[in-house]
Amino acid sequence: MRQIDHFIAGGAGFSGAGRTHKVWNPSTGEVQAEVPLGDAALLDRAVANAMKVQPEWAATNPQRRARVMFRFKELIEANMQEMAELLASEHGKVIDDAKGDIQRGLEVIEYACGIPQVLKGEYTQGAGPGIDVYSMRQPLGIGAGITPFNFPAMIPMWMFGMAIAAGNAFILKPSERDPSVPVRLAELFLEAGAPEGLLQVVHGDKEMVDAILDHADIAAVSFVGSSDIAHYVYKRGVAAGKRVQAMGGAKNHGIVMPDADLDQVVNDLAGAAFGSAGERCMALPVVVPVGEDTANRLREKLIPAIHALRIGVSNDPEAHYGPVVTPEHRARVEQWIDTAENEGGEIVVDGRGFSLQGHEKGFFIGPTLIDHVTTGMESYKEEIFGPVLQIVRAKDFEEAVRLPSEHQYGNGVAIFTRNGHAAREFASRVNVGMVGINVPIPVPVAYHSFGGWKRSAFGDTNQYGTEGLKFWTKVKTVTQRWPDGTADGSNENAFIIPTMG
Ligand code: NAD
Numbered sequence: 001m002r003q004i005d006h007f008i009a010g011g012a013g014f015s016g017a018g019r020t021h022k023v024w025n026p027s028t029g030e031v032q033a034e035v036p037l038g039d040a041a042l043l044d045r046a047v048a049n050a051m052k053v054q055p056e057w058a059a060t061n062p063q064r065r066a067r068v069m070f071r072f073k074e075l076i077e078a079n080m081q082e083m084a085e086l087l088a089s090e091h092g093k094v095i096d097d098a099k100g101d102i103q104r105g106l107e108v109i110e111y112a113c114g115i116p117q118v119l120k121g122e123y124t125q126g127a128g129p130g131i132d133v134y135s136m137r138q139p140l141g142i143g144a145g146i147t148p149f150n151f152p153a154m155i156p157m158w159m160f161g162m163a164i165a166a167g168n169a170f171i172l173k174p175s176e177r178d179p180s181v182p183v184r185l186a187e188l189f190l191e192a193g194a195p196e197g198l199l200q201v202v203h204g205d206k207e208m209v210d211a212i213l214d215h216a217d218i219a220a221v222s223f224v225g226s227s228d229i230a231h232y233v234y235k236r237g238v239a240a241g242k243r244v245q246a247m248g249g250a251k252n253h254g255i256v257m258p259d260a261d262l263d264q265v266v267n268d269l270a271g272a273a274f275g276s277a278g279e280r281c282m283a284l285p286v287v288v289p290v291g292e293d294t295a296n297r298l299r300e301k302l303i304p305a306i307h308a309l310r311i312g313v314s315n316d317p318e319a320h321y322g323p324v325v326t327p328e329h330r331a332r333v334e335q336w337i338d339t340a341e342n343e344g345g346e347i348v349v350d351g352r353g354f355s356l357q358g359h360e361k362g363f364f365i366g367p368t369l370i371d372h373v374t375t376g377m378e379s380y381k382e383e384i385f386g387p388v389l390q391i392v393r394a395k396d397f398e399e400a401v402r403l404p405s406e407h408q409y410g411n412g413v414a415i416f417t418r419n420g421h422a423a424r425e426f427a428s429r430v431n432v433g434m435v436g437i438n439v440p441i442p443v444p445v446a447y448h449s450f451g452g453w454k455r456s457a458f459g460d461t462n463q464y465g466t467e468g469l470k471f472w473t474k475v476k477t478v479t480q481r482w483p484d485g486t487a488d489g490s491n492e493n494a495f496i497i498p499t500m501g
Contacts, residue, residue: 002033007186009049009197021176026092026323027313029361038204040211049197050169058167062116069113072192088314090178092323105157107446112165137473139167140219148225149175162468234458245459249383250411253404254284257417272440273389323363330363333386340379345370405431411452
């Protein structure tokens with residue numbers, strides 16, 4: 001059995017004696033590796049390593065830090081195919097999609113290559129007589145990232161790319177379900193010239209997460225995963241005095257206005273709802289056609305498009321999407337389809353019980369379309385995270401704005417229309433953090449930032465871009481005066497707070 005070790009300076013010496021977790025190949029349904037579940041003692045060692053190297057790294061000038069990022073970028077590009085295959089074999093997404101997962105993380109590394117530019121502080125000359133004020137952003141020390149299974153390359157890079165470029169050391173606790181690529185990233189980062197101990201990977205589950213949240217020497221924690229755990233991580237981390245950002249689940253709506261180009265919408269929806277087997281926090285699992293006529297026309301076009309989807313193993317170059325991540329997850333998604341049916345949803349296309357010929361043990365689910373879903377249904381309120389598209393019919397534009405605005409999640413939303421006024425109105429009024437206008441998966445580019453609202457994110461700072469830089473640094477502001485030594489030193493106003501009055 002392949003063993004996936006922790007990646008900590010000095011080596012973890014994984015013997016397989018402690019608790020372990022099995023890593024599946026979702027396409028074959030076989031266990032392909034095991035990963036150790038670490039504990040507080042292992043974390044202590046990683047933190048001690050990080051403390052040794054972080055001060056010198058922070059003191060390394062930003063241009064030199066950026067050079068490590070440049071070399072890391074080259075190494076990822078050189079190893080893209082191998083990493084995408086590894087990622088796909090543990091996650092189940094198809095290889096081109098796995099490349100996208102790596103590429104979107106790499107784009108944050110590209111942004112981090114510009115760290116000397118973005119770290120420049122503010123300066124005011126002459127804020128008072130002979131007084132200048134300047135501010136600088138300093139690293140926090142040691143940061144930690146706890147990441148979900150669904151983007152095992154992109155999300156770690158969102159976090160450590162920004163944290164490390166800003167001068168922090170970083171400890172990554174990836175998902176135990178697909179942990180190999182995060183380790184590979186850390187190996188390549190070392191090869192790129194980073195000091196040993198700057199980026200380490202500790203595997204584990206709740207026990208390790210709790211150890212991270214309670215560790216006195218970890219200054220900040222970035223979390224991405226499901227909402228209940230995000231909320232828990234946020235509360236526990238903040239109670240321990242840390243800076244915490246915790247991104248949670250999603251239920252993104254795609255609004256289809258009567259004037260939308262329905263062929264384009266169907267094409268976009270097929271990818272956004274079923275790509276990566278629906279296991280994306282920016283998937284579009286709910287479509288909201290406005291008006292009965294739009295709903296009927298859309299449904300008519302969606303059905304054949306869904307039947308035309310090809311489900312395959314993750315290395316099938318023709319497949320649109322692959323299996324879901326684990327057998328438990330498949331069972332959960334199928335249960336949600338049962339629930340939707342019991343609640344009165346119409347199962348128009350049923351993906352339950354899907355079996356791929358030659359790969360009968362794989363964790364496949366056929367694409368599923370459910371119509372006449374209403375807001376009172378549990379299957380609408382909760383995240384399903386599988387290849388399931390629900391249709392919620394809205395009578396007018398007002399209702400279409402209200403649905404995503406009132407949902408407990410507020411990650412992303414999209415509107416499809418040719419009407420610029422409606423789109424502008426929608427973008428300005430909807431109570432959701434990321435909006436696409438005729439763009440189905442509006443994940444912002446690396447020099448903007450990523451973050452949802454409501455139960456999709458706890459904390460107030462987004463991932464990557466200048467927001468990410470803010471999260472991983474603290475501001476120091478210096479007010480300076482350089483007297484020339486000719487004054488007598490007396491100042492009768494010294495007891496009154498200085499003002500600009
Ligand atoms: P998850 O919440 O099960 O796991 C996320 C992380 O938390 C993992 O590292 C896991 O080991 C750890 N964890 C699991 N149980 C824990 C517990 N009881 N206590 C403490 N830590 C625990 O999420 P997942 O299934 O890996 O990922 C899918 C979820 O992530 C979906 O809800 C999806 O919407 C969400 N997601 C959100 C975003 C976003 O940016 N908003 C991005 C990607 C995924």
